[in-house]
Amino acid sequence: MSIVRKMLLSATAVAGLAVVMPAQAQFQKPEDAVAYRRGAFNVMGNHFARIGAMTSGRVPFDAAAVQVNADIVQTMSRLPYAGFIDGTQSVGNTNALPEVWSQGDKFKAAAQKMQDAVAKLNTVAKTGDQEQIKAAFGEAGQSCKACHDDFRKKLN
Amino acid sequence: MSIVRKMLLSATAVAGLAVVMPAQAQFQKPEDAVAYRRGAFNVMGNHFARIGAMTSGRVPFDAAAVQVNADIVQTMSRLPYAGFIDGTQSVGNTNALPEVWSQGDKFKAAAQKMQDAVAKLNTVAKTGDQEQIKAAFGEAGQSCKACHDDFRKKLN
Numbered sequence: 001m002s003i004v005r006k007m008l009l010s011a012t013a014v015a016g017l018a019v020v021m022p023a024q025a026q027f028q029k030p031e032d033a034v035a036y037r038r039g040a041f042n043v044m045g046n047h048f049a050r051i052g053a054m055t056s057g058r059v060p061f062d063a064a065a066v067q068v069n070a071d072i073v074q075t076m077s078r079l080p081y082a083g084f085i086d087g088t089q090s091v092g093n094t095n096a097l098p099e100v101w102s103q104g105d106k107f108k109a110a111a112q113k114m115q116d117a118v119a120k121l122n123t124v125a126k127t128g129d130q131e132q133i134k135a136a137f138g139e140a141g142q143s144c145k146a147c148h149d150d151f152r153k154k155l156n
Numbered sequence: 157m158s159i160v161r162k163m164l165l166s167a168t169a170v171a172g173l174a175v176v177m178p179a180q181a182q183f184q185k186p187e188d189a190v191a192y193r194r195g196a197f198n199v200m201g202n203h204f205a206r207i208g209a210m211t212s213g214r215v216p217f218d219a220a221a222v223q224v225n226a227d228i229v230q231t232m233s234r235l236p237y238a239g240f241i242d243g244t245q246s247v248g249n250t251n252a253l254p255e256v257w258s259q260g261d262k263f264k265a266a267a268q269k270m271q272d273a274v275a276k277l278n279t280v281a282k283t284g285d286q287e288q289i290k291a292a293f294g295e296a297g298q299s300c301k302a303c304h305d306d307f308r309k310k311l312n
Contacts, residue, residue: 026206036202039195043235046192050182075231079199 027085034092037083044076045144051121052141055134063128070118070125073140077118081111095153107151114143183241190248193239200232201300207277208297211290219284226274226281229296233274237267251309263307270299 027033047069053059054066088094089101100107117140124136183189203225209215210222244250245257256263273296280292 026202026209035198039198042191042195043199043232046182046188053182072231072235075228076199079228 027083030085030088031092033083033085033088034094037080038093040076040080040083044073044080047072047076048140048144051125051133051137055130055137061130063125063130066128066133067125070122074118074122077115081108095155097151097153100151103150107147110143110147110150114140114147117143183239186241186244187248189239189241189244190250193236194249196232196236196239200229200236203228203232204296204300207281207289207293211286211293217286219281219286222284222289223281226278230274230278233271237264251311253307253309256307259306263303266299266303266306270296270303273299 027036050069051066054061084096084100089096089098121133121136121140124132183192206225207222210217240252240256245252245254277292277296280288
């Protein structure tokens with residue numbers, strides 16, 4: 001069975017849920033929710049780093065490239081949290097700490113802080129102002145780090 | 157070392173490359189390119205399936221939700237191909253067949269066909285016309301399948 005077909009069946013299976021929770025991501029099994037959130041974070045981190053290479057001056061600053069990447073980062077920033085559903089705490093290849101669930105309000109606040117910082121970065125990116133972009137990138141990076149410190153396994 | 161810091165360093169390390177190939181994704185190691193492309197496909201497939209649940213009638217049709225998801229799908233459709241770089245053919249947890257590299261032009265054409273179909277789906281989504289959306293979703297799904305048939309390991 002193809003992945004597309006599997007996903008359609010999956011989406012179908014939770015149709016009842018989707019009616020009451022339209023924002024809920026539709027996953028066939030807990031591992032799928034973990035893979036989805038990891039995928040979204042991976043893509044977000046990659047494009048965020050592309051901006052960082054420019055704000056640090058290691059790659060020539062390209063305002064158009066910053067805009068493209070900031071826009072992708074903002075889109076991605078909204079997605080992964082749908083994957084932190086109940087029953088996915090110690091599932092699959094996850095780096096999420098139990099505090100994601102035991103301190104849900106704090107986790108949500110940290111997510112919101114990141115989303116706000118990334119939205120600001122995307123707004124500032126459109127001005128093309130290198131100094132403002134650098135500052136907004138730094139703030140957004142701090143919001144990533146703060147959440148990683150509290151809610152992600154320490155990676156070596 | 158944090159992922160963010162690692163990615164910044166990674167982006168830095170390939171600065172020379174980035175100058176001549178600004179569109180080239182910046183990956184620290186081949187496995188990162190594989191994880192990135194898999195992540196992008198995963199997110200794309202998830203949001204595509206959310207539309208499919210509505211076009212199939214199993215989940216109530218919600219024009220606004222279709223629009224949000226079609227927009228994410230189109231954004232994602234542009235991304236994964238940057239991860240199919242040389243040296244990532246049999247690396248990590250990949251389902252890519254060798255034909256991705258040995259039949260590069262055919263692979264690119266299949267990717268373009270999907271991107272065009274998804275762009276059309278996103279345009280049609282804005283009309284809110286359920287029948288047109290259903291047709292455009294079907295065409296986009298065929299473009300996914302065609303590429304999977306030729307360029308992806310058969311999954312059970």
